[in-house]
Amino acid sequence: MAGRNFLFVPGPTNIPDRIIRAMAVPSEDHRSPIFGQLTLPLFEQVKEVFRTKAGQAFLFPATGTGGWEAALSNTLSPGDKVVCSRYGQFSHLWIDLAQRLGLDVVVLEEEWGTGTHAEHIEKLLVEDKAHKIKGIMVVQNETATGVTSDVASVRKVLDQAKHPALLYVDGVSSIGSIDFRMDEWGVDVAVAGSQKGFMMPAGMAIVCASQKALEAGKTAKLPRIFFDFGDQAKANATGYFPYTPSLPLLYGLKESLAIIFEEGLDNIYQRHHYLASGVRAAVAAWGLKLCAKAPRWYSDTVSTIVTPEGISGADVISRAYQRYNLSLGAGLSQVAGKVFRIGHLGDLNELMVLGALSGTEMAMRDVGIKIEPGSGVAAAAEHFRGSNSAK
Ligand SMILES: *Cc1c(COP(=O)(O)O)cnc(C)c1O
Secondary structure (H helix, E strand, O other), rough: OOOOOOEEEEOOOOOHHHHHHOOOOOOOOOOOOOOHHHHHHHHHHHHHHHHOOOOOOEEEEHHHHHHHHHHHHHOOOOOOOOEEEHHHHHHHHHHHHHOOOOEEEEEOOOOOEOOHHHHHHHHHHHHHHOOOOOEEEEEEEEEEOOEEHHHHHHHHHHHHOOOOEEHHHHHHOOOOOOOOOOOOHHHHHHEEOOOOOOOOOEEEEEEEEEEEHHHOOOOOOOOOOOOOOHHHHHHOOOOOOOOOOHHHHHHHHHHHHHHHHHHOHHHHHHHHHHHHHHHHHHHHHOOEOOOOOOHHHEEEEEEEEEEEOOOOOHHHHHHHHHOOOOOEEOOHHEEEEEOOOOOOOOOOOHHHHHHHHHHHHHHHHHHOOOOOOOHHHHHHHHHHHHHHOOO
Protein backbone atom coordinates (compact mmCIF):
# COMPACT_ATOMS: atom_id res chain seq x y z
CA MET A 1 0.00 0.00 0.00
CA ALA A 2 1.38 3.42 -0.93
CA GLY A 3 2.01 6.04 1.73
CA ARG A 4 2.68 5.54 5.39
CA ASN A 5 0.67 3.41 7.75
CA PHE A 6 -1.20 5.64 10.20
CA LEU A 7 -0.13 4.22 13.52
CA PHE A 8 -2.70 5.26 16.12
CA VAL A 9 -2.38 2.50 18.68
CA PRO A 10 -1.41 3.72 22.16
CA GLY A 11 2.03 2.17 21.88
CA PRO A 12 4.21 1.44 20.15
CA THR A 13 4.04 5.03 18.91
CA ASN A 14 5.48 6.74 15.85
CA ILE A 15 9.27 6.86 15.90
CA PRO A 16 10.60 10.24 14.72
CA ASP A 17 13.01 9.91 11.78
CA ARG A 18 15.71 11.51 13.93
CA ILE A 19 15.49 8.63 16.40
CA ILE A 20 15.45 6.00 13.65
CA ARG A 21 18.63 7.51 12.19
CA ALA A 22 20.27 7.80 15.61
CA MET A 23 19.75 4.09 16.21
CA ALA A 24 21.52 2.99 13.02
CA VAL A 25 24.89 2.45 14.65
CA PRO A 26 27.57 -0.22 14.41
CA SER A 27 28.25 -2.21 17.54
CA GLU A 28 30.93 -0.94 19.86
CA ASP A 29 32.63 -2.19 22.99
CA HIS A 30 30.29 -1.62 25.93
CA ARG A 31 33.32 -1.77 28.24
CA SER A 32 35.39 0.77 26.32
CA PRO A 33 37.03 3.51 28.39
CA ILE A 34 34.73 6.15 26.86
CA PHE A 35 31.41 4.29 27.08
CA GLY A 36 30.30 6.37 30.07
CA GLN A 37 30.32 9.49 27.91
CA LEU A 38 27.22 8.12 26.19
CA THR A 39 25.47 6.60 29.19
CA LEU A 40 26.13 8.78 32.23
CA PRO A 41 24.20 11.81 30.91
CA LEU A 42 21.26 9.54 30.00
CA PHE A 43 20.64 8.55 33.63
CA GLU A 44 20.57 12.21 34.67
CA GLN A 45 18.33 13.31 31.80
CA VAL A 46 15.85 10.48 32.33
CA LYS A 47 15.45 11.74 35.92
CA GLU A 48 14.40 15.13 34.55
CA VAL A 49 11.61 13.50 32.54
CA PHE A 50 10.41 11.76 35.73
CA ARG A 51 10.88 15.07 37.58
CA THR A 52 13.10 13.60 40.24
CA LYS A 53 16.34 14.95 41.65
CA ALA A 54 16.54 12.61 44.64
CA GLY A 55 15.75 9.38 42.80
CA GLN A 56 17.91 6.99 40.82
CA ALA A 57 17.27 5.95 37.21
CA PHE A 58 17.63 2.42 35.83
CA LEU A 59 17.61 1.35 32.18
CA PHE A 60 16.78 -2.31 31.64
CA PRO A 61 16.70 -4.26 28.38
CA ALA A 62 13.02 -5.12 28.87
CA THR A 63 9.55 -3.68 28.34
CA GLY A 64 7.13 -2.02 30.74
CA THR A 65 6.26 -5.44 32.14
CA GLY A 66 9.89 -5.95 33.14
CA GLY A 67 9.77 -2.54 34.80
CA TRP A 68 6.76 -3.68 36.86
CA GLU A 69 8.73 -6.72 38.02
CA ALA A 70 11.84 -4.67 38.80
CA ALA A 71 9.81 -2.21 40.87
CA LEU A 72 8.24 -4.85 43.11
CA SER A 73 10.98 -7.49 43.31
CA ASN A 74 13.63 -4.98 44.39
CA THR A 75 11.66 -3.52 47.27
CA LEU A 76 9.36 -6.19 48.79
CA SER A 77 9.49 -9.60 50.47
CA PRO A 78 7.36 -12.70 49.84
CA GLY A 79 3.93 -12.38 51.44
CA ASP A 80 4.10 -8.60 51.78
CA LYS A 81 0.73 -6.90 51.51
CA VAL A 82 0.22 -4.41 48.69
CA VAL A 83 -2.91 -2.61 47.48
CA CYS A 84 -3.88 -2.05 43.85
CA SER A 85 -7.10 -0.82 42.24
CA ARG A 86 -8.22 -2.74 39.16
CA TYR A 87 -9.98 -0.82 36.39
CA GLY A 88 -8.58 -2.14 33.13
CA GLN A 89 -6.32 -4.69 31.51
CA PHE A 90 -3.04 -3.07 32.57
CA SER A 91 -3.93 -2.73 36.25
CA HIS A 92 -5.19 -6.33 35.99
CA LEU A 93 -1.86 -7.56 34.56
CA TRP A 94 0.22 -5.72 37.16
CA ILE A 95 -1.90 -7.27 39.92
CA ASP A 96 -1.41 -10.70 38.32
CA LEU A 97 2.36 -10.14 38.21
CA ALA A 98 2.40 -9.10 41.88
CA GLN A 99 0.42 -12.21 42.84
CA ARG A 100 2.73 -14.47 40.88
CA LEU A 101 5.72 -12.91 42.64
CA GLY A 102 4.17 -14.14 45.89
CA LEU A 103 2.79 -10.85 47.20
CA ASP A 104 -0.49 -10.61 49.09
CA VAL A 105 -2.43 -8.23 46.85
CA VAL A 106 -5.51 -6.45 48.19
CA VAL A 107 -7.46 -5.72 45.01
CA LEU A 108 -9.89 -2.80 44.98
CA GLU A 109 -12.33 -3.44 42.13
CA GLU A 110 -13.31 -0.18 40.46
CA GLU A 111 -15.71 0.27 37.58
CA TRP A 112 -13.88 0.15 34.24
CA GLY A 113 -13.97 3.70 32.93
CA THR A 114 -12.99 5.06 36.33
CA GLY A 115 -9.62 4.81 38.07
CA THR A 116 -7.89 4.93 41.41
CA HIS A 117 -10.22 6.39 44.06
CA ALA A 118 -7.94 7.77 46.77
CA GLU A 119 -10.79 7.61 49.31
CA HIS A 120 -11.01 3.82 48.91
CA ILE A 121 -7.29 3.47 49.57
CA GLU A 122 -7.53 5.90 52.48
CA LYS A 123 -10.01 3.64 54.24
CA LEU A 124 -7.57 0.71 54.12
CA LEU A 125 -4.66 2.86 55.28
CA VAL A 126 -6.54 4.28 58.25
CA GLU A 127 -7.60 0.78 59.36
CA ASP A 128 -4.06 -0.55 59.00
CA LYS A 129 -2.69 0.57 62.36
CA ALA A 130 0.00 -2.12 62.33
CA HIS A 131 1.33 -0.95 58.96
CA LYS A 132 0.97 -4.34 57.35
CA ILE A 133 0.45 -2.67 53.97
CA LYS A 134 3.87 -2.25 52.39
CA GLY A 135 2.93 -0.72 49.05
CA ILE A 136 0.24 1.04 47.04
CA MET A 137 0.32 0.40 43.28
CA VAL A 138 -1.26 2.93 40.93
CA VAL A 139 -1.60 2.75 37.14
CA GLN A 140 -1.51 6.45 36.34
CA ASN A 141 -2.89 6.02 32.85
CA GLU A 142 -4.99 2.90 32.21
CA THR A 143 -4.32 2.42 28.51
CA ALA A 144 -7.15 -0.10 28.05
CA THR A 145 -9.95 2.29 29.02
CA GLY A 146 -8.37 5.71 28.44
CA VAL A 147 -8.48 6.70 32.11
CA THR A 148 -6.00 8.86 34.00
CA SER A 149 -5.86 8.71 37.80
CA ASP A 150 -4.74 11.41 40.20
CA VAL A 151 -1.48 10.17 41.74
CA ALA A 152 -1.11 13.25 43.96
CA SER A 153 -4.40 12.37 45.69
CA VAL A 154 -2.93 9.00 46.68
CA ARG A 155 0.15 10.65 48.14
CA LYS A 156 -2.16 12.93 50.10
CA VAL A 157 -4.03 10.06 51.78
CA LEU A 158 -0.75 8.29 52.56
CA ASP A 159 0.53 11.46 54.25
CA GLN A 160 -2.72 12.11 56.10
CA ALA A 161 -2.73 8.57 57.47
CA LYS A 162 1.00 8.95 58.27
CA HIS A 163 1.40 5.59 56.57
CA PRO A 164 4.90 4.46 55.49
CA ALA A 165 3.81 2.26 52.52
CA LEU A 166 5.79 2.72 49.33
CA LEU A 167 4.00 4.32 46.36
CA TYR A 168 4.47 2.50 43.06
CA VAL A 169 3.32 4.11 39.81
CA ASP A 170 2.94 2.56 36.37
CA GLY A 171 3.60 5.54 34.12
CA VAL A 172 4.17 3.50 30.97
CA SER A 173 1.61 5.40 28.89
CA SER A 174 1.85 8.70 30.78
CA ILE A 175 5.44 9.58 31.71
CA GLY A 176 6.78 12.02 29.12
CA SER A 177 3.25 12.73 27.81
CA ILE A 178 1.04 13.56 30.82
CA ASP A 179 2.11 15.56 33.89
CA PHE A 180 4.11 13.35 36.24
CA ARG A 181 6.12 14.58 39.25
CA MET A 182 8.01 11.87 41.05
CA ASP A 183 9.55 13.96 43.86
CA GLU A 184 6.60 16.28 44.44
CA TRP A 185 4.15 13.37 44.63
CA GLY A 186 6.49 11.25 46.73
CA VAL A 187 6.49 8.36 44.26
CA ASP A 188 8.88 5.60 45.33
CA VAL A 189 9.17 3.58 42.14
CA ALA A 190 7.93 4.78 38.75
CA VAL A 191 7.95 2.70 35.59
CA ALA A 192 8.02 3.76 31.94
CA GLY A 193 8.73 1.95 28.68
CA SER A 194 10.62 3.11 25.60
CA GLN A 195 7.78 2.63 23.07
CA LYS A 196 5.23 5.17 24.29
CA GLY A 197 6.03 8.75 25.33
CA PHE A 198 9.72 8.17 24.63
CA MET A 199 8.86 7.50 20.94
CA MET A 200 11.32 4.61 20.59
CA PRO A 201 10.94 0.96 19.67
CA ALA A 202 9.95 -1.35 22.51
CA GLY A 203 12.85 -2.93 24.36
CA MET A 204 13.84 -0.64 27.21
CA ALA A 205 12.20 -0.42 30.62
CA ILE A 206 12.91 2.96 32.20
CA VAL A 207 12.54 2.92 35.98
CA CYS A 208 13.23 5.47 38.71
CA ALA A 209 13.46 4.61 42.40
CA SER A 210 13.41 6.95 45.40
CA GLN A 211 16.01 6.79 48.17
CA LYS A 212 13.30 5.28 50.40
CA ALA A 213 12.73 2.51 47.85
CA LEU A 214 16.47 1.84 47.56
CA GLU A 215 16.69 1.66 51.36
CA ALA A 216 13.75 -0.79 51.48
CA GLY A 217 15.65 -2.87 48.93
CA LYS A 218 18.38 -3.60 51.45
CA THR A 219 16.08 -5.86 53.47
CA ALA A 220 13.61 -6.90 50.73
CA LYS A 221 13.75 -10.63 50.15
CA LEU A 222 12.00 -11.27 46.85
CA PRO A 223 14.49 -12.89 44.47
CA ARG A 224 15.79 -10.74 41.64
CA ILE A 225 18.76 -11.34 39.41
CA PHE A 226 18.39 -9.78 35.98
CA PHE A 227 16.51 -6.82 37.48
CA ASP A 228 18.62 -6.31 40.60
CA PHE A 229 18.89 -2.58 41.39
CA GLY A 230 22.08 -3.20 43.37
CA ASP A 231 23.93 -4.86 40.47
CA GLN A 232 22.78 -2.09 38.13
CA ALA A 233 23.74 0.72 40.49
CA LYS A 234 27.22 -0.67 40.99
CA ALA A 235 27.94 -0.89 37.25
CA ASN A 236 25.98 2.25 36.30
CA ALA A 237 28.05 4.41 38.66
CA THR A 238 30.84 4.48 36.07
CA GLY A 239 28.52 4.29 33.05
CA TYR A 240 28.55 0.52 32.56
CA PHE A 241 25.95 -2.24 32.84
CA PRO A 242 26.09 -5.66 34.52
CA TYR A 243 25.37 -7.22 31.12
CA THR A 244 25.36 -6.18 27.47
CA PRO A 245 23.10 -3.17 26.95
CA SER A 246 21.25 -2.57 23.68
CA LEU A 247 23.44 0.01 21.99
CA PRO A 248 20.89 1.17 19.39
CA LEU A 249 18.35 1.79 22.16
CA LEU A 250 20.84 3.82 24.18
CA TYR A 251 21.54 6.01 21.12
CA GLY A 252 17.80 6.16 20.49
CA LEU A 253 17.22 7.31 24.07
CA LYS A 254 19.85 10.02 23.69
CA GLU A 255 18.02 11.41 20.67
CA SER A 256 14.60 10.95 22.30
CA LEU A 257 15.71 13.00 25.30
CA ALA A 258 17.11 15.70 23.00
CA ILE A 259 13.74 15.92 21.23
CA ILE A 260 11.83 15.98 24.54
CA PHE A 261 13.95 18.81 25.98
CA GLU A 262 13.82 20.82 22.75
CA GLU A 263 10.03 20.97 23.00
CA GLY A 264 9.98 21.11 26.80
CA LEU A 265 8.00 18.85 29.10
CA ASP A 266 5.28 21.38 29.88
CA ASN A 267 4.79 22.09 26.17
CA ILE A 268 4.57 18.35 25.51
CA TYR A 269 1.87 17.91 28.17
CA GLN A 270 -0.03 20.86 26.72
CA ARG A 271 0.23 19.47 23.16
CA HIS A 272 -1.09 16.12 24.30
CA HIS A 273 -4.01 17.81 26.06
CA TYR A 274 -4.75 19.92 23.02
CA LEU A 275 -4.66 17.00 20.55
CA ALA A 276 -6.70 14.81 22.93
CA SER A 277 -9.30 17.57 23.25
CA GLY A 278 -9.63 17.56 19.46
CA VAL A 279 -10.22 13.80 19.48
CA ARG A 280 -12.81 14.20 22.25
CA ALA A 281 -14.55 16.93 20.24
CA ALA A 282 -14.78 14.47 17.34
CA VAL A 283 -16.22 11.71 19.54
CA ALA A 284 -18.88 14.10 20.85
CA ALA A 285 -19.75 15.23 17.32
CA TRP A 286 -20.16 11.59 16.26
CA GLY A 287 -22.65 11.18 19.09
CA LEU A 288 -20.51 8.42 20.62
CA LYS A 289 -19.30 7.92 24.18
CA LEU A 290 -15.90 7.41 25.70
CA CYS A 291 -15.29 4.48 28.01
CA ALA A 292 -14.03 7.03 30.57
CA LYS A 293 -17.05 7.85 32.74
CA ALA A 294 -16.41 11.51 33.48
CA PRO A 295 -14.05 14.33 32.49
CA ARG A 296 -11.93 13.83 35.63
CA TRP A 297 -10.86 10.48 34.16
CA TYR A 298 -10.19 11.60 30.56
CA SER A 299 -6.80 10.53 29.27
CA ASP A 300 -4.70 12.83 27.12
CA THR A 301 -2.81 9.90 25.56
CA VAL A 302 -5.56 7.47 24.53
CA SER A 303 -9.29 7.66 23.87
CA THR A 304 -11.31 4.47 24.23
CA ILE A 305 -14.51 4.83 22.22
CA VAL A 306 -17.61 2.72 22.86
CA THR A 307 -19.23 1.38 19.67
CA PRO A 308 -23.04 1.39 19.40
CA GLU A 309 -24.99 -1.70 20.46
CA GLY A 310 -24.70 -4.50 17.87
CA ILE A 311 -21.50 -3.24 16.23
CA SER A 312 -18.15 -4.68 17.24
CA GLY A 313 -15.16 -2.43 17.84
CA ALA A 314 -13.10 -5.20 16.25
CA ASP A 315 -14.89 -4.63 12.91
CA VAL A 316 -14.03 -0.93 12.97
CA ILE A 317 -10.39 -1.77 13.65
CA SER A 318 -10.24 -4.42 10.94
CA ARG A 319 -11.89 -2.17 8.33
CA ALA A 320 -9.64 0.79 9.26
CA TYR A 321 -6.54 -1.33 8.83
CA GLN A 322 -7.45 -3.22 5.68
CA ARG A 323 -9.08 -0.43 3.73
CA TYR A 324 -7.39 2.75 5.02
CA ASN A 325 -4.01 1.55 6.36
CA LEU A 326 -4.92 3.00 9.76
CA SER A 327 -3.99 1.11 12.93
CA LEU A 328 -6.40 1.61 15.83
CA GLY A 329 -6.15 -0.02 19.26
CA ALA A 330 -8.21 -3.08 20.16
CA GLY A 331 -10.58 -3.50 23.08
CA LEU A 332 -8.95 -5.67 25.76
CA SER A 333 -10.50 -8.20 28.13
CA GLN A 334 -13.74 -6.93 29.72
CA VAL A 335 -14.27 -4.35 26.95
CA ALA A 336 -13.13 -6.55 24.01
CA GLY A 337 -15.41 -6.01 21.01
CA LYS A 338 -17.26 -3.17 22.74
CA VAL A 339 -14.71 -0.46 22.09
CA PHE A 340 -11.83 0.64 19.91
CA ARG A 341 -9.01 2.94 20.89
CA ILE A 342 -7.31 5.91 19.29
CA GLY A 343 -3.83 6.37 20.69
CA HIS A 344 -2.71 9.99 20.59
CA LEU A 345 0.66 10.08 22.23
CA GLY A 346 4.19 10.70 21.15
CA ASP A 347 5.32 12.35 17.94
CA LEU A 348 2.01 13.77 16.64
CA ASN A 349 0.51 16.97 15.31
CA GLU A 350 -2.93 18.27 14.33
CA LEU A 351 -2.98 17.04 10.73
CA MET A 352 -1.85 13.56 11.71
CA VAL A 353 -4.72 13.41 14.22
CA LEU A 354 -7.18 14.72 11.61
CA GLY A 355 -6.01 12.02 9.19
CA ALA A 356 -6.65 9.35 11.78
CA LEU A 357 -10.06 10.80 12.63
CA SER A 358 -10.94 10.86 8.95
CA GLY A 359 -9.98 7.19 8.53
CA THR A 360 -11.85 6.28 11.72
CA GLU A 361 -14.93 8.06 10.45
CA MET A 362 -14.85 6.26 7.10
CA ALA A 363 -14.28 2.87 8.73
CA MET A 364 -17.14 3.45 11.18
CA ARG A 365 -19.54 4.35 8.37
CA ASP A 366 -18.36 1.34 6.35
CA VAL A 367 -19.33 -1.03 9.17
CA GLY A 368 -22.73 0.57 9.63
CA ILE A 369 -22.29 3.10 12.43
CA LYS A 370 -24.64 5.97 11.72
CA ILE A 371 -22.58 9.10 11.99
CA GLU A 372 -22.71 12.31 9.97
CA PRO A 373 -19.91 12.22 7.35
CA GLY A 374 -17.18 14.70 8.24
CA SER A 375 -18.72 15.58 11.61
CA GLY A 376 -15.86 14.42 13.80
CA VAL A 377 -13.15 15.77 11.53
CA ALA A 378 -14.91 19.14 11.36
CA ALA A 379 -15.30 19.35 15.13
CA ALA A 380 -11.63 18.52 15.71
CA ALA A 381 -10.48 20.90 12.96
CA GLU A 382 -12.50 23.75 14.45
CA HIS A 383 -11.07 22.93 17.87
CA PHE A 384 -7.56 23.11 16.43
CA ARG A 385 -8.28 26.35 14.51
CA GLY A 386 -9.75 28.02 17.56
CA SER A 387 -6.97 27.29 20.01
CA ASN A 388 -3.24 27.41 19.86
CA SER A 389 -1.00 24.54 20.77
CA ALA A 390 1.83 25.15 23.20
CA LYS A 391 3.86 27.45 20.96
C1 LIG B 1 1.98 -0.63 27.44
C2 LIG B 1 1.70 -0.65 28.88
C3 LIG B 1 2.29 -1.58 29.75
C4 LIG B 1 3.07 -2.79 29.30
O1 LIG B 1 4.13 -2.50 28.61
P1 LIG B 1 4.93 -3.59 27.75
O2 LIG B 1 6.00 -2.68 27.27
O3 LIG B 1 4.03 -4.08 26.68
O4 LIG B 1 5.42 -4.64 28.66
C5 LIG B 1 2.07 -1.45 31.10
N1 LIG B 1 1.27 -0.51 31.58
C6 LIG B 1 0.67 0.39 30.80
C7 LIG B 1 -0.21 1.42 31.41
C8 LIG B 1 0.86 0.35 29.43
O5 LIG B 1 0.24 1.23 28.64
